[in-house]
Amino acid sequence: MRWGVVTFPGSNDDAQALRVVERVLGDEAIALWHKDVDLRGADCVILPGGFSYGDYLRCGAMAKFSPIMAAVVAHARRGGLVLGICNGFQILCEAGLLPGALVRNRSLSFVCDLVIARIETTATPFTASCGRGSLLTLPIKHGEGCYVADETTLAELEARDQVVFRYADAAGRVGPEANPNGSLGNIAGVCSAERNVLGLMPHPEYATERLVGGEDGLAVFRSVQSWLRDGGRSRGDEPRVQAP
Amino acid sequence: MPGLLARVYVTPKRGILDPQGKTVEQSLHVLGFDEVSDVTVGKYIEMRLGGASREAADARVRQMCERLLANGVIEDYRVELVADRS
Numbered sequence: 001m002r003w004g005v006v007t008f009p010g011s012n013d014d015a016q017a018l019r020v021v022e023r024v025l026g027d028e029a030i031a032l033w034h035k036d037v038d039l040r041g042a043d044c045v046i047l048p049g050g051f052s053y054g055d056y057l058r059c060g061a062m063a064k065f066s067p068i069m070a071a072v073v074a075h076a077r078r079g080g081l082v083l084g085i086c087n088g089f090q091i092l093c094e095a096g097l098l099p100g101a102l103v104r105n106r107s108l109s110f111v112c113d114l115v116i117a118r119i120e121t122t123a124t125p126f127t128a129s130c131g132r133g134s135l136l137t138l139p140i141k142h143g144e145g146c147y148v149a150d151e152t153t154l155a156e157l158e159a160r161d162q163v164v165f166r167y168a169d170a171a172g173r174v175g176p177e178a179n180p181n182g183s184l185g186n187i188a189g190v191c192s193a194e195r196n197v198l199g200l201m202p203h204p205e206y207a208t209e210r211l212v213g214g215e216d217g218l219a220v221f222r223s224v225q226s227w228l229r230d231g232g233r234s235r236g237d238e239p240r241v242q243a244p
Numbered sequence: 245m246p247g248l249l250a251r252v253y254v255t256p257k258r259g260i261l262d263p264q265g266k267t268v269e270q271s272l273h274v275l276g277f278d279e280v281s282d283v284t285v286g287k288y289i290e291m292r293l294g295g296a297s298r299e300a301a302d303a304r305v306r307q308m309c310e311r312l313l314a315n316g317v318i319e320d321y322r323v324e325l326v327a328d329r330s
Contacts, residue, residue: 057287058315065312094315101317103256106263148260148318182261 001228004030004042006072008063013049013085017205024208025221034066043228044081045072047088049141049203059102059144060090069095081125081224082197086142089189089199098190098199099157100149106182110143114213115180117188117202118168121161123239124191125227126198126220135172136165136216138202140180145201147183147190157190161239165189165200195239247328248293250305254314254321255286289313292328301325 003021007014014031021029030040034052039045053062063069069091076082076097084092092098105111117136119127149157157163165188169178174186181201189200204217256262262284269283293301305323314321 057313061312061315093317099317101315103261103318104263106261108263108267146261146263150259150317182263 001043001225002028002030002041004032004039004045006032006034006045006047006068008034008050008052008066008091010052010054011048011050011087013087013203013205017046017048017085020205020208020221024218025225027225032068034063034068036068037071039068039071039075039080042075044083044224045075046205047072047082047084047091048205049086049088052087052091055144058090058094059087060092060094063087063091064095073097076192076197079194079196081228083126083220083224084197084199085203085205086140086145086201089201090144092197092199097197098192099153099162100147100190102144102201103146103148104144105142105146105180110141111145111180112139112141113180114138115140115188115202116168116170116172116178117165117200118172118174119219120163120166121191121239123161124164124195124198124223125232126191126223127164128227129223130219133172134219135168135170136202136204136219137207137214138204138217139206139213140202142181142201145181145183147181147185147187147201149184154184157187158185159242160193161241162191162193162195163187163189164191164198165202247295248298248301249326249328249330250291250293250301251324251326252289252291252305252309252313252321253286253324254289254309254319255284257318257320260318286319292330293325298325 204220207217264285
């Protein structure tokens with residue numbers, strides 16, 4: 001399968017994403033430039049971490065107008081897979097592909113740490129091969145990772161099972177002590193209503209090799225691989241949608 | 245027709261976490277400015293506009309705010325237009 005990785009001016013996790021696709025997953029990696037206008041057949045597009053356009057104005061605010069983003073939005077509307085990591089998550093929120101926004105960490109400090117991300121739903125292509133409630137140890141490195149949304153949006157996210165990852169402690173408990181940035185509801189990652197677009201602050205691409213501190217992040221990439229391999233049939237569980 | 249100067253104030257929406265405002269407020273209290281409350285930290289954007297009438301300019305600047313200058317999920321904006329005397 002083919003993974004496209006978009007490089008914006010200021011992206012800095014693009015090389016690692018490409019490396020994981022080629023060297024760890026053994027898949028085809030397509031390096032996409034922000035000025036490209038098509039995705040060259042990518043099945044899953046990764047918007048990587050970094051500081052696109054210097055984080056000017058707001059994180060991700062400029063990147064959403066890059067020429068490539070029209071193709072990314074069209075791909076998403078067709079049901080194609082889009083994975084936004086860190087700055088990529090911020091861009092997806094700015095572009096309106098994901099609800100909510102990411103603001104300055106409550107502590108005002110840049111955080112660089114290992115966190116535990118609890119998988120809240122397996123009804124996404126990105127978590128379909130995982131166990132609900134399983135815990136992934138993943139690195140974070142961000143200054144603006146505090147997820148916010150208005151109360152209505154938050155309630156909808158919960159009701160439609162769109163919260164994909166929450167920060168948790170080693171016992172899997174979600175609470176303020178396990179929250180590295182002040183995100184509402186300890187939210188670390190959300191998916192779109194159609195479930196084909198995922199954004200998350202932790203970096204699965206930096207947790208793919210035992211030699212450099214763990215491979216929990218592989219769970220996300222392997223899920224996408226098996227989901228695409230059988231044509232989207234292995235959808236994991238049905239979303240646990242609550243009656244309104 | 246003289247040009248216009250647009251002044252755009254972008255501020256965190258009420259109810260949205262504003263850790264910068266909170267921290268600045270605490271620091272002001274530490275400095276003894278106890279009368280201070282409800283500090284918010286936002287952005288000030290100034291730009292010169294050519295040509296258009298005040299009404300048209302106002303509509304254009306609001307479009308700029310909606311599309312780029314502010315993020316409606318977390319921010320409010322306020323626009324002032326004044327004659328550009330520079």
